[in-house]
Amino acid sequence: MMDDDQEQEQPKxxxxxTRPVRMAKGQLPATDQMLAALTVARLGSFxxxxxxxxxxxxxxxxxxxxxxxxxxxxxxxxxxxxxxxTSAGEELVGRAGPLxxxxxxxxxxxxAANGTxxxxxxxxxxxxxxxxxxxxxxRPYLMANRRVNLRLICRTSERLPEMVASGExxxxxxxxxxDPPGLQIRKLWEEELVLVxxxxxxxxxxxxxxxxxxDFILLPSSTVTRKIINSHLRDKGVELKVVxxxxxxxxxxxxxxxxLGLAILPEPTxxxxxxxxELAAWPLSDLKVVRSIVAITDPxxxxxxxxxxxxxxxxxxxx
Numbered sequence: 001m002m003d004d005d006q007e008q009e010q011p012k013x014x015x016x017x018t019r020p021v022r023m024a025k026g027q028l029p030a031t032d033q034m035l036a037a038l039t040v041a042r043l044g045s046f047x048x049x050x051x052x053x054x055x056x057x058x059x060x061x062x063x064x065x066x067x068x069x070x071x072x073x074x075x076x077x078x079x080x081x082x083x084x085x086t087s088a089g090e091e092l093v094g095r096a097g098p099l100x101x102x103x104x105x106x107x108x109x110x111x112a113a114n115g116t117x118x119x120x121x122x123x124x125x126x127x128x129x130x131x132x133x134x135x136x137x138x139r140p141y142l143m144a145n146r147r148v149n150l151r152l153i154c155r156t157s158e159r160l161p162e163m164v165a166s167g168e169x170x171x172x173x174x175x176x177x178x179d180p181p182g183l184q185i186r187k188l189w190e191e192e193l194v195l196v197x198x199x200x201x202x203x204x205x206x207x208x209x210x211x212x213x214x215d216f217i218l219l220p221s222s223t224v225t226r227k228i229i230n231s232h233l234r235d236k237g238v239e240l241k242v243v244x245x246x247x248x249x250x251x252x253x254x255x256x257x258x259x260l261g262l263a264i265l266p267e268p269t270x271x272x273x274x275x276x277x278e279l280a281a282w283p284l285s286d287l288k289v290v291r292s293i294v295a296i297t298d299p300x301x302x303x304x305x306x307x308x309x310x311x312x313x314x315x316x317x318x319x
Contacts, residue, residue, distance in 0.1 A: 029067050034096060036063035037075055041093045042167055044083050119306040120149045124160045124172035128249050129293060132268040133317065141313040148306045156247065157224040164296050170307050172296040173314060177224045184299040189318030191266040193229065193289040197280045198259050206285040208238055215243040215261035217252050225291055229264055232289045253279065266291065
């Protein structure tokens, strides 16, 4: 397989194609070709588009080249490894993009009116939410909506709002420190953060002040959860000795089990381990830290029935 975005021949010139998009009477491009081109345009990459559409890069390139041949224009040009729309490509995206999405929406709405929910949903979630909450939500949702094609993408809470705003995701579920501008936020549930210790730790104090001399393993300072923790610690005038940072709660739990330090994590993240007697965890009496888990959507686009059904399932879980 060729490297990123190298399947199509390089154009002999980088001059933009200014010819209008025209087709012979009675000819219409295939919807899969249109979807391929629009996905490449949105993501700016043949590699990313192939991954999203679950196609090989050569197959994706053949679809785009077939569309270009049918239209008689070049839709993309290359500047180094970058993919950029020609003027004809910009016209196609601007005019056909909304039409193709509306066509998909109509088909999805008709299915919903017939008692079935269908369509594709691109769901983003932070790791802790995906591991600890989504399995219980998605199992009944997918059983009730068997025609839904759900794609789950795990990213950090800091990255997910950007992906919703750019159109890479239809919906994201994560913690937020403040409402992302231009996006719609729906509060789903709250998670209390708890002190996490090795099961054989001698202390049973519920005061954070009792642990200022201990080693701590926390999420990085750039994460939403760590910012919330730091804000509460500053309010209490408490400074912890952080010896290790990692952005995966699963890694942090393993480190605590190994006796490398203590942690502060959302209670659902350690629920299984505490029930199995592998970790000790309890709320702190002098440091009540709660993070809100929210659903993030883009108000500029109308949600498909499959998305609305998923948001309802998420909200029901939070009640």
